[in-house]
Structure formats: structure tokens, C-alpha cells
Amino acid sequence: MNRLHGRPAQRLSTGQPQLLDSLYRTAAEPEHWEQVLHGLVDALDARSARLLVMDRRAASVQTGVVINHCAQYYQQYVDHFVNLCPWRPELAQKPPGQLYSTYLDFSCRQPDFLKSRFFNEWARPQGIHHGMLGTVYQDADCTVQLLIQRSDGPGHFTREETRAMNTLVPHLQHVCALRRLYENNQLRSGAIVRSAEDLASPFLLLDAAQKVVYASPRAEALIRASSVMHLQQDRLRLCTSASQQHFQAACAEAAKVPEGPADTSPPLRLHCPEQGDIWLRVMPVQGDDTPLLFTPRRAFVAVQLQQADQRPRIAAASLQHLFDLTPTEADIAVRLANGDTVQRIAEATRTRDSTVRTHLKHLFLKTGTHSQADLVRCVLTSPACRRSL
Structure with a gap:
């Protein structure tokens, strides 16, 4: 994001189209979060920013995106200082869905903050004196918080600046929800693929x-x-x-x-x-039959x-037990799953094609399938099938 001129609130407004473009790309490409955070830091005269994915109670950090913090200090924050932050207990009582100025919106006043262990052992060595933070997303499993920090030079975050930032929060909420949906689908698809590969x-x-x-x-x-x-x-x-x-x-x-x-x-x-x-x-x-809006x-x-x-070993006796098949029906099901055609089965068993097809109809009825392909899939994914190793 190019450096913009003017006051921070004005810069946020001017740069919002480009910022939103990067923000919505994060739903499918999370690596763009760093670009979003850099855009916010530049627009707000800030020194650093953190997007933290936490447990539901916001007591511990699970993952996060961090800019302008060295790895050592960020790990110290995750391991220890997250719950020493003097604003965090009060933040848990504030309504989610907006950001707050640490200078204006918390009962811990600036002189008290400057005396705190959090400031003297963690924030001051990094030049952090002011912050803007809030819960931007929450569901049954996680809480997502955004924290933007300033050094002493630019001063505290003003009402105008927090209002400007809060116009972006609904977009942050939408993006987090989209990302959660995307990742849940990724996890499910990955599990399906791994199961198919294993079974x-x-x-x-x-x-x-x-x-x-x-x-x-x-x-x-x-x-x-x-x-x-x-x-x-x-x-x-x-x-x-x-x-x-x-x-x-x-x-x-x-x-x-x-x-x-x-x-x-x-x-x-x-x-x-x-x-x-x-x-x-x-x-x-x-x-x-899932309805599709954009994709043919x-x-x-x-x-x-x-x-x-x-080739998988298929136990005919297990098939009989699973689907209440006769020995002949189970034998035909095994032969089909092993790649035989109706004609070859008829030749091997010295029967007519029509007789095999009659058994096939009984197999469809008993297994709840509607075609030879369905029947083969049913057999190969049943407990009667064991893959050779």
C-alpha cells in the first residue's frame, strides 16, 4: 500500500478501496494479512500490529499474524504477557465488533499503564506507548482480536481515528467468517481425500x-x-x-x-x-444436489x-453377513468388484447372462444400489474389503 498524505483518519478513508481489496483476498489467501496490517500501520502512524486468533475466552493465543515485532518479543507475549496486559480484563467486558483507544476508552489511565510490569518489561523495550484494540470476530470456537500499537511520538489514538477504523470492522468480521468457512471446507476435503486414499x-x-x-x-x-x-x-x-x-x-x-x-x-x-x-x-x-450460484x-x-x-481382498462370507446375500450373490458381487463383466461371470459359473443379471437385480435391492458401478463402490468401501499391502 502506497504511503498516503494527510491525517490518519483521512488516510484510512482515502486508502480504503485498496485496503479492502487486500483484506478480502485474505479469505482465500491468508498471506495477504501482512499486507493489510502494513497498510493499517502506515495509515495510522503506528509502529506494529497483531491479529490474534485466540481461544473462545481470549485467554490464550492459538495463531496470529504479526508485523514489526521481533520473534522473541512476540513469543514472550504469547507465553506470558498476553494476560498481563492491563487492558485485557476490561476488554473482555466491552462489546465485540469495534476497536477502542487504550488512552480514551479504558479505566487504566496512561500514568498507571506506564507503571505496569507489562509496559516496563515488554512494551517499553519496543517503544510501545499507545494502542487501539478490540474483538473483531467471535464464534463458538475462537475469538479474533486486532491490536495496533503506537510509539509516544504520534500520541494516542483519537476518537476520529477509532471511528475511522471501526468502519472497517464489519469487513474484518465478514473476512474472518469467510476464512473460517474456507478452512473448515479445506479440513473436510482433506479428510475425505486422506480417507479415500487409506480405504x-x-x-x-x-x-x-x-x-x-x-x-x-x-x-x-x-x-x-x-x-x-x-x-x-x-x-x-x-x-x-x-x-x-x-x-x-x-x-x-x-x-x-x-x-x-x-x-x-x-x-x-x-x-x-x-x-x-x-x-x-x-x-x-x-x-x-447442492444449489450452485456462480459455478456451473x-x-x-x-x-x-x-x-x-x-488388488483388495474381499471376503464373500462378510458380504453375505453384511447384506444378507446368498452365497451365489456374494460370489457375483466379489467377481464384479474384481473387474469381471457379466459375460465373463456367466462363462466362469456356467450360467446364462440373464441369470447373472437376475442376481444383479437382487444385489441392487439388498445393497441399496442402482447400478453396477454403485454396487462395486459399495463392495469396495464395505468392511468386507481389505486392501492388500
Whole structure:
């Protein structure tokens, strides 16, 4: 933020558009908090600032963004001096959602502050004599406080300056709420990805244009070690044109599933001299019905990678117990999950395709699924499935 001229309140007003631009970027890019704090410090003739994320009672600091404090003094504040600050007990009684001048709005007058241990052992060595502070956000889990400090030269924060700063507080509240929502979604998405990685095989997530939008860590490692496939410009490339055509056709078909029949093609087998056979199973990813305002709904396709010697072990007896299946139904479910088609199952069991499909209907009913892909996912994510290590 460029240095502005005029009184601090005027500078805040003049620089507010640029400041708000940086502020709202912090919702998705928290590294911009430092730029915001530097902008406030420059506009207010301040020496330092701290944004503290604290526990709900504001008794301890969990994380924070700090500018113009050396690491040693900041750690001393977190470890000890946070609760020696003479303004903090009274701040807990003041309404949140606004900032206060330590000189004008607290019962601890300046002469008493200058005699305090907090000032003499922590603030004075840093040249801190005045402050503006307040609770800018609070929810069931945390309290966020903003503290801006001045040296003795510019004097205390005035009513005009605190009023100017308080016009920014609603924006600070919105940004904190957005960041909390963003981080909660990040945590949930990360947990989902880690669970999928732990409970299933390596996988890729492709969009309808067959661009790889996510590759699990084990999938990336498997592809790097393979001579029969590689990632190129965010696309999975297979070693032969026939395999590539088969794969692309399967992906295109799977991307249509939300609007059409839920059948999927049989898995694609790649022979890799270094790793043995690798199976690629292409499956549609059914989205939920969450209303979207700005983002068009998109189709996604999951590609499960499975080495022949690491295919999951599926206990047919456990499937029988879990879903009240007959031995024949459990055997068909295991064969489907292992990549067999209806035709191959019929040949292996010396029955007709129509008989296998009749068993499939019973399987759908008992497992609450509606397609072969759904049934396979149900089996592979059930307690009957154990990944080979």
C-alpha cells in the first residue's frame, strides 16, 4: 500500500478501496494479512500490529499474524504477557465488533499503564506507548482480536481515528467468517481425500474434458514408476494408441452417466514389465444436489488404479453377513468388484447372462444400489474389503 498524505483518519478513508481489496483476498489467501496490517500501520502512524486468533475466552493465543515485532518479543507475549496486559480484563467486558483507544476508552489511565510490569518489561523495550484494540470476530470456537500499537511520538489514538477504523470492522468480521468457512471446507476435503486414499486404491479425478483435476499421492507415485502411462499437461497418457482410445471412450461414457444409464465399461488392463499388470477402472462420480450460484455443475470421472498383486481382498462370507446375500450373490458381487463383466461371470459359473443379471437385480435391492458401478463402490468401501499391502 502506497504511503498516503494527510491525517490518519483521512488516510484510512482515502486508502480504503485498496485496503479492502487486500483484506478480502485474505479469505482465500491468508498471506495477504501482512499486507493489510502494513497498510493499517502506515495509515495510522503506528509502529506494529497483531491479529490474534485466540481461544473462545481470549485467554490464550492459538495463531496470529504479526508485523514489526521481533520473534522473541512476540513469543514472550504469547507465553506470558498476553494476560498481563492491563487492558485485557476490561476488554473482555466491552462489546465485540469495534476497536477502542487504550488512552480514551479504558479505566487504566496512561500514568498507571506506564507503571505496569507489562509496559516496563515488554512494551517499553519496543517503544510501545499507545494502542487501539478490540474483538473483531467471535464464534463458538475462537475469538479474533486486532491490536495496533503506537510509539509516544504520534500520541494516542483519537476518537476520529477509532471511528475511522471501526468502519472497517464489519469487513474484518465478514473476512474472518469467510476464512473460517474456507478452512473448515479445506479440513473436510482433506479428510475425505486422506480417507479415500487409506480405504481404497490409488485414484485420479478427471473432469468432463478428461483433464486430471486431482491425483492421489499413491496414484502419482504409481504413474511415475510406470513405463506404460504418464501424466502430460494434466492428462493421463497410455502407452499404446489402442489403450488410449479405450480409456478416452470409457471416460467420455462415464461423464454422461448423471444424465444417462449408469453402466460402465469393463476395466482396462495394462501390462507393465516393472510393476506387473495394472488395472484402470473408470467410474462416474455422482455429485450431490447442492444449489450452485456462480459455478456451473460439472461432470467428474474417477479412475481407479490397481496393481494385480495389490488388488483388495474381499471376503464373500462378510458380504453375505453384511447384506444378507446368498452365497451365489456374494460370489457375483466379489467377481464384479474384481473387474469381471457379466459375460465373463456367466462363462466362469456356467450360467446364462440373464441369470447373472437376475442376481444383479437382487444385489441392487439388498445393497441399496442402482447400478453396477454403485454396487462395486459399495463392495469396495464395505468392511468386507481389505486392501492388500
